[in-house]
């Protein structure tokens with residue numbers, strides 16, 4: 001296949017700016033690798049609420065379902081963050097999109113860059129050589145379980161529920177990835193307290209026999225939160241449920257010292273979505289200072305998903321080249337820096 | 352009051368060794384500050400399972416209920432950790448004890464020690480001057496909500512439930528503490544996803560008007576997990592629910608670089624329990640290398656609770672004196688170090 005339909009959801013804050021750079025890259029890739037991308041744009045997030053009242057308009061959902069892959073910027077706006085009572089919120093759009101597209105596996109690769117290592121809050125000797133891949137379950141657990149607040153506001157509950165069917169596919173995905181890497185898989189849970197965690201453990205334990213080369217370890221989430229900082233190099237592939245994944249993947253994102261570089265992929269049976277880890281960063285909106293690399297590396301993950309591995313590799317090399325040669329935005333170098341568009345163009349030119 | 356009944360639960364692993372040092376300290380305090388402590392020992396944890404089949408024998412519970420304060424060592428044994436199918440587990444004893452004694456507030460102070468700052472995985476400039484107090488709700492939420500695993504093992508659920516009555520007492524406690532400190536309280540939750548988190552927010556928002564001097568901030572737990580590492584100095588008092596508190600308080604414990612120093616208090620209306628944060632550390636059992644300071648500083652929190660603030664202050668000074676003068680265990684100095692008992696005696700002598 002050499003013709004791809006890409007749904008583009010720029011979203012809020014710096015989302016549109018960084019997505020523009022990803023499109024620049026895709027255009028360069030199309031030229032060099034003889035393929036074509038057709039872009040369909042959709043509204044999403046606060047932007048969509050302002051224009052349509054709905055954080056995920058049906059139109060947008062349709063575009064995404066019809067696409068080969070979704071390129072997503074960021075959502076979130078201070079208007080909503082500062083008003084916990086708001087009935088309609090940008091996040092609802094993202095959660096609905098994940099569910100509707102069945103994006104059950106959120107994948108976050110974490111690496112340190114040699115030239116940026118001193119930007120980390122952690123010491124060089126702790127983080128040097130860290131290379132982790134986190135698999136977070138994304139469409140179940142306490143995020144999507146029954147929720148209730150009693151009308152008098154006296155109590156509330158949220159249900160965390162998992163079935164083995166929801167655990168098995170992402171577990172296989174994580175085992176397969178571990179097989180390709182250092183063959184170590186760590187399941188993060190709270191099996192000393194939660195029934196759902198014990199279900200995760202048993203399910204993974206069963207699957208493990210199909211991957212005899214992979215060593216499966218278990219770590220309680222509280223201990224994992226410590227170990228990620230004390231010794232991140234001990235990890236290879238991490239697998240965990242939705243809520244724990246939200247917490248520990250954000251925690252782990254500080255290791256490299258530059259959240260502006262971190263990509264993610266959310267994968268389902270039929271659909272896939274690619275987005276930078278950083279949020280909408282409204283303070284930087286429209287200033288041309290946002291780091292486009294996280295979005296660009298998410299685009300590289302998209303190219304892998306579309307089975308264009310050579311293009312993906314070339315793009316990753318282009319990013320490394322730009323970073324090692326100091327073509328970076330202000331977050332990475334306050335003295336010598338370039339704009340969002342300049343960094344994007346530099347990377348596109350390299351391709 | 353000058354006569355106190357102390358329930359002593361040494362527990363597993365290094366628990367007995369560090370508790371022995373706390374008793375040494377209490378004996379010194381009794382002499383100097385003219386008071387008396389009567390100790391009643393109880394079985395608890397793996398130790399209790401091996402001897403009675405029950406991780407929290409009724410006898411132990413009774414001793415605790417009759418006491419003015421409980422001094423607790425640690426629980427946990429590899430025999431159980433490596434067997435997720437074990438029906439009876441040491442942790443059950445601890446959870447039951449918390450519930451039965453109504454210990455709704457787990458309090459963890461975190462400070463950096465000037466002479467130990469370079470032991471942290473984080474850089475000096477990030478952590479220097481960090482001074483945080485974490486309040487974790489301890490007897491509700493997903494830990495104690497309904498749990499279910501279907502007999503066929505196809506699905507499981509855990510319910511996270513909170514009532515305003517469970518939130519209000521610990522919220523007041525945290526606001527009061529913030530008033531005495533830098534007047535900043537951060538509620539950590541996931542109010543963009545969970546109904547229970549929205550209940551926490553609303554409840555704290557209402558209470559806030561009674562503490563006009565305290566600034567109440569909200570932080571999503573994923574962001575909090577990042578901020579604790581990026582800039583721990585921004586925090587003063589943190590308040591959070593049970594599961595999030597488990598994760599972020601353990602994460603935060605790495606900041607100072609020496610988990611062997613960190614104490615905790617678990618407080619209820621009628622009872623209180625004091626324990627080091629570190630676990631049972633079975634590898635070190637019986638070797639005389641365990642750091643007794645976390646247990647000793649937990650004892651200082653106990654002295655505060657028993658309204659012996661002068662004794663508590665003196666004890667804290669004694670600990671600082673021992674650390675600044677290098678009277679430390681091997682975890683803090685691999686070249687020049689002392690045994691568990693020597694460090695305990697040094698601190699007791701200072702008193």
Ligand SMILES: CC(C)[C@H](C(=O)O)[C@@H](O)C(=O)O
Pocket residue numbers: 091094095246543544573
């Ligand atoms: C915006 C929010 C609902 C979302 C989540 O918690 O999943 C975000 O934090 C993320 O990790 O993508």
Ligand SMILES: CC(C)[C@H](C(=O)O)[C@@H](O)C(=O)O
Pocket residue numbers: 192193222442445446597
């Ligand atoms: C042992 C375990 C059940 C316990 C908890 O999760 O509360 C421990 O991690 C703690 O924080 O005291």
